[in-house]
Amino acid sequence: MHAESEIREPLILGTKTYRQITDDIIAPIEGKASKGWYVLLTIFALTFLWGIGCLAYTIGVGIGAWGSNNSADWAWDITNFVWWIGIGHAGTLISAVLLLFRQKWRMAINRSAEAMTIFAVMCAAIFVTLHTGRPWLDYMLFPLPNQFGSLWPNFNSPLLWDVFAVSTYFTVSLVFWYIGLIPDFGMIRDRVIKPWQKKMYGLLSFGWGGSARHWSRFEEVSLVLAGLSTPLVFSVHSIVSFDFATSIVPGWHTTIFPPYFVSGAVFSGFAMVLTLMLVVRKIYKLEAYLTIKHIEYMNIVIIVTGSIVGVAYLTELFMAWYSGVEWEQYAFLNRATGPLSWSYWCMMTCNVVSPQLFWFKKIRTSILATFVLSIVVNIGMWFERFVIIVPTLLRTFLPSSWNTYTPSFIDIGIFIGTIGMFGTFFLLFSRFFPVIAQAELKTILKQSGESQKKAAANHKHEHISAH
Amino acid sequence: MATGTTKQIIHGVFGDEEPMVAACKKLRASGIRIKEVYTPFPVHGLDSIIGIPRTRLAICAFIYGITGTGLATLMMWYMMIHDWHSDIGGKPTWAYYFAVPAFIPITFESTVFCAAHGMALTYLLRCWLVPGAKAKNPDPRSTDDKFLVYLELNDEQAKKAEAILKEHSVEEVNHKGTLHIPAPY
Numbered sequence: 281m282h283a284e285s286e287i288r289e290p291l292i293l294g295t296k297t298y299r300q301i302t303d304d305i306i307a308p309i310e311g312k313a314s315k316g317w318y319v320l321l322t323i324f325a326l327t328f329l330w331g332i333g334c335l336a337y338t339i340g341v342g343i344g345a346w347g348s349n350n351s352a353d354w355a356w357d358i359t360n361f362v363w364w365i366g367i368g369h370a371g372t373l374i375s376a377v378l379l380l381f382r383q384k385w386r387m388a389i390n391r392s393a394e395a396m397t398i399f400a401v402m403c404a405a406i407f408v409t410l411h412t413g414r415p416w417l418d419y420m421l422f423p424l425p426n427q428f429g430s431l432w433p434n435f436n437s438p439l440l441w442d443v444f445a446v447s448t449y450f451t452v453s454l455v456f457w458y459i460g461l462i463p464d465f466g467m468i469r470d471r472v473i474k475p476w477q478k479k480m481y482g483l484l485s486f487g488w489g490g491s492a493r494h495w496s497r498f499e500e501v502s503l504v505l506a507g508l509s510t511p512l513v514f515s516v517h518s519i520v521s522f523d524f525a526t527s528i529v530p531g532w533h534t535t536i537f538p539p540y541f542v543s544g545a546v547f548s549g550f551a552m553v554l555t556l557m558l559v560v561r562k563i564y565k566l567e568a569y570l571t572i573k574h575i576e577y578m579n580i581v582i583i584v585t586g587s588i589v590g591v592a593y594l595t596e597l598f599m600a601w602y603s604g605v606e607w608e609q610y611a612f613l614n615r616a617t618g619p620l621s622w623s624y625w626c627m628m629t630c631n632v633v634s635p636q637l638f639w640f641k642k643i644r645t646s647i648l649a650t651f652v653l654s655i656v657v658n659i660g661m662w663f664e665r666f667v668i669i670v671p672t673l674l675r676t677f678l679p680s681s682w683n684t685y686t687p688s689f690i691d692i693g694i695f696i697g698t699i700g701m702f703g704t705f706f707l708l709f710s711r712f713f714p715v716i717a718q719a720e721l722k723t724i725l726k727q728s729g730e731s732q733k734k735a736a737a738n739h740k741h742e743h744i745s746a747h
Numbered sequence: 748m749a750t751g752t753t754k755q756i757i758h759g760v761f762g763d764e765e766p767m768v769a770a771c772k773k774l775r776a777s778g779i780r781i782k783e784v785y786t787p788f789p790v791h792g793l794d795s796i797i798g799i800p801r802t803r804l805a806i807c808a809f810i811y812g813i814t815g816t817g818l819a820t821l822m823m824w825y826m827m828i829h830d831w832h833s834d835i836g837g838k839p840t841w842a843y844y845f846a847v848p849a850f851i852p853i854t855f856e857s858t859v860f861c862a863a864h865g866m867a868l869t870y871l872l873r874c875w876l877v878p879g880a881k882a883k884n885p886d887p888r889s890t891d892d893k894f895l896v897y898l899e900l901n902d903e904q905a906k907k908a909e910a911i912l913k914e915h916s917v918e919e920v921n922h923k924g925t926l927h928i929p930a931p932y
Contacts, residue, residue: 298787298892299891423822432826432830434835435849435853436849440853441852441856444853448860451864452859452860452864455867463788466890470888470889486876487877487881488883489882489883489889490883490884490889491883492786492799493783494883495786495793508812509863512859515852
């Protein structure tokens with residue numbers, strides 16, 4: 281076991297033991313759900329149902345039910361798709377990239393961040409499935425032989441790359457998440473008493489026993505999956521940005537898109553993880569594991585990625601001017617001063633100005649400020665995608681086809697519905713699944729636990745004074 | 748009558764990992780085979796101490812990965828170049844090496860897809876972690892906060908092992924019956 285510097289703040293507060301970690305993580309599963317949980321679940325489930333209604337209506341009558349028109353042929357659908365998939369990126373970043381960088385603070389948050397990834401990608405999938413117009417023909421996106429109704433899919437198209445990227449991303453994230461869950465399900469199986477719970481967690485744990493052989497394979501699998509997920513997560517949002525960047529639409533046709541989209545995705549994803557984490561730590565009393573230090577670390581990531589996004593916005597403006605291309609210049613002028621300029625300034629304020637507040641230690645260690653700003657960031661990131669898509673498409677090359685855009689209540693309904701679905705799934709997850717990767721957390725207790733660190737420090741000082 | 752050997756099954760239950768690791772080192776040094784160790788979390792370095800060879804799963808992942816690369820290449824070559832040319836925006840489809848830049852993203856995704864899923868599946872099957880499998884830990888406390896050293900030893904070794912375990916502040920030494928191994932014919 282290697283020692284950790286005394287200066288480093290502990291990641292597990294109080295005098296926890298292995299047993300207490302078990303008890304704390306299993307508490308929401310063994311105990312009864314609070315009233316607040318039921319209230320939230322009802323609200324989310326109802327909005328989810330409303331969303332299903334709007335979704336069914338769309339399938340019934342076609343996407344004419346949306347506000348999209350001949351100019352803005354992509355609108356809320358792709359805005360929401362990119363927004364959700366961007367949110368998903370933080371989960372993989374936390375569990376894979378931070379694993380490769382050996383950042384121990386990831387251990388308390390990776391489980392729920394990965395769950396968030398999976399639910400967010402599910403929400404995103406709804407929009408891409410629907411936006412094709414005839415979702416029952418979506419099998420045509422897969423490389424099926426010509427006699428199924430169309431030619432081979434076009435492998436030159438970034439839209440097809442997206443199909444492969446998003447489905448790979450979803451399934452690999454799911455597997456990564458589940459492999460990490462197996463040992464924790466094993467722990468729950470061995471602890472719970474109720475017969476149905478014993479049976480359910482017995483099935484879910486796949487017979488996990490925690491033998492040294494299995495652990496050594498487990499660690500190898502985690503490491504290699506992290507190594508595979510890292511380029512994967514960068515590729516997914518790069519490919520999402522290719523959907524725009526490989527077109528010839530002014531304002532989209534730029535090479536800055538992949539890095540700009542990836543950092544934006546991490547930015548919004550971390551904000552969403554913070555929103556959820558602050559709620560989870562409160563209702564499940566996990567303050568000892570999800571500490572202020574964790575919040576601060578995540579806020580630092582938000583400053584970094586938010587600043588990259590800010591620089592990207594300014595670079596785009598500069599390049600539009602410097603390119604000398606009239607249409608490119610107009611695209612940005614239109615975003616900032618056109619009829620939908622309010623959305624542009626909303627994006628600028630939320631994404632460029634608000635994360636800079638985290639330079640102040642008081643703000644980045646304040647729970648309330650973090651909670652509010654994390655929501656602000658996600659509003660900003662929604663508007664970023666809206667600004668890229670709608671105002672740009674409304675005024676392209678031919679002024680005779682310029683148009684206006686208003687979302688229909690179906691558009692809004694489906695979007696709200698996906699938030700309901702996300703919330704419902706996350707609440708169910710937090711109630712029945714271990715929200716913290718307890719097996720991993722136990723590995724850092726000795727080095728990063730508060731009381732253990734203090735004991736080690738005292739021991740060292742005694743040792744020095746004895747000489 | 749054919750005779751065999753009778754082995755005692757011993758569970759050494761520890762409350763902490765350091766004494767358990769120390770005991771394992773001592774047991775191995777005295778030539779006692781450690782059948783298995785069950786721990787609530789991965790204990791680093793334990794595999795080499797109890798003599799588990801390094802897993803070859805990463806090699807599998809590499810093989811699955813290049814399989815994915817190959818399959819994607821073959822698929823796109825067949826569909827876009829060989830079977831059905833389509834002139835899409837004048838993009839070149841007459842030879843694979845002309846069209847390849849557009850094929851890179853899917854080739855990459857397919858590599859990751861096959862490597863990740865192949866490896867995960869191999870891991871699950873190799874450890875026999877499947878829905879409905881019986882719990883593999885002999886003592887349910889070993890997923891919570893106990894570290895269990897599982898031994899199958901003959902009487903003489905069992906005595907020696909028990910002494911070593913006790914030296915290292917073992918919490919419990921549980922005798923779980925005997926195992927009869929018939930002699931080969």
